[in-house]
Amino acid sequence: MTKTKKKFKVVVRQQYCKGCNLCIEYCKQQVLTSSENLNTMGYNYADPVNQDACVGCMVCTQVCPDVAIEVYSE
Amino acid sequence: MKLLNEWPKYYKKDVVTHYCPGCGHGIVHRIVAELLEEMDLGKHAICVNPAGCAVLAYKYFDIDTLESAHGRGTAMATGIKRARPDKFVFTYQGDGDLSAIGTAETVHSANRGENFTVVFINNAVYGMTGGQMAPTTLIDQKTTTSPFGRDAKLEGYPLHITDVVSNFPGVVYAERVTVSNPAGIRKTKKAIRAAFQTQVDGLGYSIVEVLSPCPTNWKMNSVDSFKWVDDVMMKEFPLGVLTDKRGEKE
Amino acid sequence: MLPSRSTVSKVFISGNHTFGEAAIRAGCHCYFGYPITPQNELGEYMAANLRKAGGVFVQSESETAAINMVIGAAATGVRVMTSSSSPGVSLKQEGMSFLAGFELPAVVVNVMRGGPGLGNIAPAQGDYFQATRGGGHGDYRTPVFAPNSVQEIADLTYHAFDVADRYRTPVMLLGDGMMGQMKEPVVFPEKIGKLPPKEWALTGRGDDPSRYMASLILDPHEMERHNWKLYRKYQEIEKHETKHEEYMLDDAEIAVIAYGTTARIAEGALNRVRKDGLKAGLLRPVSLWPFPAKAIQDLAQRVKHFIVFEMSTGQMVEDVRLALEGEGNVTFFGRPGGVIPTPAEFARIIYREYQKIQAK
Numbered sequence: 001m002t003k004t005k006k007k008f009k010v011v012v013r014q015q016y017c018k019g020c021n022l023c024i025e026y027c028k029q030q031v032l033t034s035s036e037n038l039n040t041m042g043y044n045y046a047d048p049v050n051q052d053a054c055v056g057c058m059v060c061t062q063v064c065p066d067v068a069i070e071v072y073s074e
Numbered sequence: 075m076k077l078l079n080e081w082p083k084y085y086k087k088d089v090v091t092h093y094c095p096g097c098g099h100g101i102v103h104r105i106v107a108e109l110l111e112e113m114d115l116g117k118h119a120i121c122v123n124p125a126g127c128a129v130l131a132y133k134y135f136d137i138d139t140l141e142s143a144h145g146r147g148t149a150m151a152t153g154i155k156r157a158r159p160d161k162f163v164f165t166y167q168g169d170g171d172l173s174a175i176g177t178a179e180t181v182h183s184a185n186r187g188e189n190f191t192v193v194f195i196n197n198a199v200y201g202m203t204g205g206q207m208a209p210t211t212l213i214d215q216k217t218t219t220s221p222f223g224r225d226a227k228l229e230g231y232p233l234h235i236t237d238v239v240s241n242f243p244g245v246v247y248a249e250r251v252t253v254s255n256p257a258g259i260r261k262t263k264k265a266i267r268a269a270f271q272t273q274v275d276g277l278g279y280s281i282v283e284v285l286s287p288c289p290t291n292w293k294m295n296s297v298d299s300f301k302w303v304d305d306v307m308m309k310e311f312p313l314g315v316l317t318d319k320r321g322e323k324e
Numbered sequence: 325m326l327p328s329r330s331t332v333s334k335v336f337i338s339g340n341h342t343f344g345e346a347a348i349r350a351g352c353h354c355y356f357g358y359p360i361t362p363q364n365e366l367g368e369y370m371a372a373n374l375r376k377a378g379g380v381f382v383q384s385e386s387e388t389a390a391i392n393m394v395i396g397a398a399a400t401g402v403r404v405m406t407s408s409s410s411p412g413v414s415l416k417q418e419g420m421s422f423l424a425g426f427e428l429p430a431v432v433v434n435v436m437r438g439g440p441g442l443g444n445i446a447p448a449q450g451d452y453f454q455a456t457r458g459g460g461h462g463d464y465r466t467p468v469f470a471p472n473s474v475q476e477i478a479d480l481t482y483h484a485f486d487v488a489d490r491y492r493t494p495v496m497l498l499g500d501g502m503m504g505q506m507k508e509p510v511v512f513p514e515k516i517g518k519l520p521p522k523e524w525a526l527t528g529r530g531d532d533p534s535r536y537m538a539s540l541i542l543d544p545h546e547m548e549r550h551n552w553k554l555y556r557k558y559q560e561i562e563k564h565e566t567k568h569e570e571y572m573l574d575d576a577e578i579a580v581i582a583y584g585t586t587a588r589i590a591e592g593a594l595n596r597v598r599k600d601g602l603k604a605g606l607l608r609p610v611s612l613w614p615f616p617a618k619a620i621q622d623l624a625q626r627v628k629h630f631i632v633f634e635m636s637t638g639q640m641v642e643d644v645r646l647a648l649e650g651e652g653n654v655t656f657f658g659r660p661g662g663v664i665p666t667p668a669e670f671a672r673i674i675y676r677e678y679q680k681i682q683a684k
Contacts, residue, residue, distance in 0.1 A: 017094035020296035063102025072075040118528030132536035138526040141538040146392035153396025182385035
């Protein structure tokens with residue numbers, strides 16, 4: 001029997017992100033990166049480009065000062 | 075798909091906070107809001123806001139809130155809790171508010187062992203007014219009013235107010251924590267939960283000092299400011315439980 | 325020996341104790357204060373009796389702390405009082421400004437003493453400006469009532485809580501060391517029944533939307549609206565709460581204007597001069613703010629000579645001159661520094677004024 005790896009989805013509420021990059025720094029799986037685009041506040045928001053690497057540790061949601069990250073599981 | 079981190083009930087949604095990118099306030103606000111929900115305190119909670127960056131905290135906490143004059147939060151909280159002992163009362167104060175102008179109120183409310191909780195945000199600087207020296211500023215730390223670095227001979231030493239009040243018999247729970255790393259954030263929540271529970275159990279005064287990064291006034295980026303707390307600030311302000319008299323009071 | 329709360333309705337009691345007893349009967353739930361002469365007996369009375377009545381007494385670490393405790397308690401909707409004397413009232417000014425900005429009811433008692441600075445502990449009236457012109461920062465007014473007898477202390481204290489609640493404003497009771505220390509017979513009002521709840525009070529949101537109580541209004545236009553809203557409230561207070569008393573004014577040619585202890589002494593002087601056929605009377609402001617300007621203006625239709633007596637170097641006299649707007653002439657006589665003038669002294673001033681008028 002093969003164990004299916006649980007899938008997680010990271011959603012960044014782009015208009016609330018202030019581009020502090022803490023989630024990028026503390027994510028051990030390097031799920032997020034700084035977007036080249038700016039949000040309406042003028043920040044390079046965090047972008048979860050590497051979704052598949054997420055293991056659901058929730059550290060990004062812990063360090064984010066703006067509650068700008070949502071993590072979903074299947 | 076199941077959302078693993080539900081929005082905290084007592085945190086106003088769809089509001090972008092005015093706090094700077096990487097400010098510790100946002101993390102502590104979220105922790106406090108989560109605890110108010112988990113411990114079912116929100117309905118009868120009254121929070122006293124400081125003068126400081128968190129003067130606008132009422133825009134974010136979705137509970138009854140009273141603004142305070144600078145430093146007077148613990149006196150106001152005394153009035154609230156004495157008038158309505160059945161309410162859950164906590165102050166949320168910065169280092170200038172609590173340990174400069176508010177020192178007398180902080181010390182005496184602690185000495186009276188008032189049954190409320192103090193959430194003390196220590197960022198070693200006066201944030202809202204643009205980065206002046208605070209009682210908790212470190213030696214040699216450069217601020218706008220210690221431009222050559224804090225000199226002990228002229229400006230005294232970083233004030234360890236939580237250590238001072240933790241010695242009072244009326245102070246039942248005092249702990250220093252940090253939100254500058256993920257483990258620290260989890261411990262901060264545990265500490266504030268213990269402090270809140272102290273009030274719920276009617277045991278007396280509780281205070282949690284949270285070391286909090288201030289990237290803007292430290293003139294660092296967010297990540298560096300977090301590291302500065304871990305590498306430098308914690309040496310002056312070590313983490314840990316400063317007093318726990320809960321066992322004696324029950 | 326601890327002072328005990330009287331259950332008999334007519335008692336021989338001091339002014340300071342009366343502030344306390346009347347407050348308890350008016351339903352004051354919390355008292356926060358710090359000792360300062362000459363009003364220590366008020367705090368001591370509350371320490372002994374407020375708790376017995378089911379209320380809260382805290383001796384705070386300073387007058388500043390006390391006024392902030394008042395704010396906290398007032399925000400939850402309870403009736404609350406603090407008291408002090410001149411230097412301590414200076415420390416409360418920031419808090420009074422905040423109470424006004426928050427629109428919170430509270431009663432603040434100032435038992436005045438000599439000043440400025442540490443001054444002395446004798447009775448004076450040097451805080452009139454502080455009471456009626458602020459003394460805290462910002463665009464607000466404080467209703468101020470000045471008793472001149474221990475009975476009036478009881479009545480005005482009871483009334484002050486009512487005015488505070490009705491208009492959501494701090495109210496000041498302005499006495500002096502003489503008022504505080506002297507003993508007179510008093511009939512107290514009955515203890516108030518259950519007070520109506522205050523819809524605006526912070527009591528925990530329950531299931532309703534959360535509320536915040538703030539005086540910070542960053543947007544200037546919004547702040548302006550708030551300032552005008554307060555202004556309209558103060559206009560209402562002026563319309564309904566202005567109080568004064570008249571003594572022997574009906575046929576007076578000379579009107580004495582004085583308040584508090586000074587008015588009592590002036591009455592003694594007037595009794596003397598009346599015996600000699602001098603037609604003089606007293607207009608006694610009971611509310612210092614709102615000042616009974618209209619009553620003085622009306623009086624100025626038939627009386628042209630005013631003498632203002634104060635236990636200061638002259639503060640209320642400015643309000644008298646403002647009220648008169650040039651009508652009539654005003655003489656001032658004052659004894660500052662804690663010196664208590666005598667009826668004979670005041671009588672001499674009235675005689676002198678009378679002679680000046682005869683000479684013309």
